[in-house]
Amino acid sequence: MTVAAQGPCPCGRVDARRRPLPFAGCCGRYLAEFERTPAPDAEALMRSRYSAFVLEDAGYLLATWHPSTRPPEVGFEPGLKWLGLDVRDHRVLDATHAEVEFVARSRLAGRAQRLHERSRFVCEDGRWFYLDGEIE
Ligand SMILES: [Zn+2]
Numbered sequence: 001m002t003v004a005a006q007g008p009c010p011c012g013r014v015d016a017r018r019r020p021l022p023f024a025g026c027c028g029r030y031l032a033e034f035e036r037t038p039a040p041d042a043e044a045l046m047r048s049r050y051s052a053f054v055l056e057d058a059g060y061l062l063a064t065w066h067p068s069t070r071p072p073e074v075g076f077e078p079g080l081k082w083l084g085l086d087v088r089d090h091r092v093l094d095a096t097h098a099e100v101e102f103v104a105r106s107r108l109a110g111r112a113q114r115l116h117e118r119s120r121f122v123c124e125d126g127r128w129f130y131l132d133g134e135i136e
Pocket residue numbers: 009010011012013026027028047048051
């Protein structure tokens with residue numbers, strides 16, 4: 001799947017006036033320039049990883065997965081369509097640890113699915129990584 005640079009970001013983030021942020025001004029810059037433009041906080045990283053799932057960007061998902069829990073590869077369910085992300089909570093525990101609770105909705109073979117997870121993130125050398133998550 002591709003996303004138009006000026007189209008709404010797959011993660012659904014809105015600005016102060018509740019207008020959708022364009023992909024290029026939201027997760028797009030983190031996906032496109034991982035080395036130079038790391039996501040600034042755990043919520044931004046979580047959102048960008050959701051967008052990477054939508055775009056099936058395995059390289060970004062692996063690069064933002066902490067090496068201690070990173071799988072050897074990331075697979076994508078054929079035919080799965082992501083429908084939206086709802087970030088419920090962004091809890092900053094300290095300068096280098098944070099949790100993000102979210103609900104991600106998808107559809108597979110006509111069936112609606114819902115992933116409700118509390119993810120843990122860790123920051124190392126100014127860069128946030130996904131560590132692991134608990135399904136709610
Ligand atoms: Zn986004």
